[in-house]
Amino acid sequence: MRADARRNRELIVTTALDLFAEHGARVSMEEIARAAGLGVGTLYRHFPDRQALLEEIAVDTLQRLMTFSRAAAAEETPRWQVLRLVVEHCAGLPLGLAKTLSSTPISHPELPRLERDLNALFEQLAKGAQEEGTLREDIPPSEVIALLNVAICRPGARADDYLTTVILDGLRR
Amino acid sequence: MRADARRNRELIVTTALDLFAEHGARVSMEEIARAAGLGVGTLYRHFPDRQALLEEIAVDTLQRLMTFSRAAAAEETPRWQVLRLVVEHCAGLPLGLAKTLSSTPISHPELPRLERDLNALFEQLAKGAQEEGTLREDIPPSEVIALLNVAICRPGARADDYLTTVILDGLRR
DNA sequence: CATTAACCTGAGGCCGGGATTCCGCTTGAC
DNA sequence: GTCAAGCGGAATCCCGGCCTCAGGTTAATG
DSSP, X not given: OOHHHHHHHHHHHHXXXXXXXXXXXXXXXXXXXXXXTOOHHHHHHHSSXXXXXXXXXXXXXXXXXXXXXXXXXXXXXXXHHHHHHHHHHXXXXXXXXXXXXXXXXXXXXXXXXXXXHHHHHHHHHHHHHHHTTOBOSSSOHHHHHHHHHHHHSSTTOOTTSHHHHHHHHHHXX | OOHHHHHHHHHHHHHHHHHHHHHOTTOOHHHXXXXXXXXXXXXXXXXXXXXXXXXXXXXXXXXXXXXHHHHHHHSSSOHHHHHHHHHHHHTTSOTTHHHHHSOSOOOOTTHHHHHHHHHHHHHHHHHHHHHHTOBOSXXXXXXXXXXXXXXXXXXXXXXXXXXXXXXXXXXBO
């Protein structure tokens, strides 16, 4: 693969990631191309279709999140600390967007497993935090995840914006 | 106007309101018609186009909210109480959706004034709550409004769901 | 630097879905 | 009973987004 091609591929992925995070998964291929300063044709040279691009980004993002979360969870720090770290890591990511908003059913073989594992890990974390007394206990762990999903995984979210802060404080015991 | 026509008009508005609140403003005319048990043609008998329907609902909703909020603000109760009431009144309303999501620029003559007044009222409320010490003070009043706008005015929000609860608690001093 | 395979561009074809129209059939009102 | 007001929903129009492809560019190599 030529050097410029490799560079462009990377550029496409990061640009698309940004746009998805900022505006949701309905961003058109044209917009991505324009933002990346490329022609649409180039996108199609690297990804057979929109779905493939979406999927690559989704899987990639979830895998990074998984890695990050596993590492954070392995530490000895209080579960609350870990939760906060993960939340901050999540804010602004296009989490779930690719899957939820592109109407196409999941097709990448890794996605289901990844999701299952992430969910399990987060629920574990939430439960742990409740046990150590730092996370309010009137919300079931699974609901904490769902809530964070709505709150943090929104277009334009940032780790330090007011809403994220308020939600974290609201979750504190 | 014939009695059945009047009834249908009302039915269209309430059905559309529900659907917008539940799924956002991108609900199609067909969906609204189906949900109301009417033909699309009937929608167009009552509203010249989609935009008109959206606008009627937007203005109507904002006016009710204005009325409600004015009344609540006039009470002697603590500002926090008032804020909570208003928030609960808002949860699930299609607030802002009509304006934000339909790409058409505002055209109804009442909308700009309504928005300005509502904003002013809410900012007033937030400021009052901060002064009485019930609302955290590290968030500017205008940001409180913006934050609530993101948090409460989302499709499917309900006054007693976990996210609303958490946000209210997170805003508490 | 000449050669060439790999790349890139972006206008245009195609299509799906959603808005809007329209005409024959119904129904409330008098 | 009459008929204007209403209604239904298939047909049509239209927009906007996905994807293709012919023609020009460029990195890599000897």
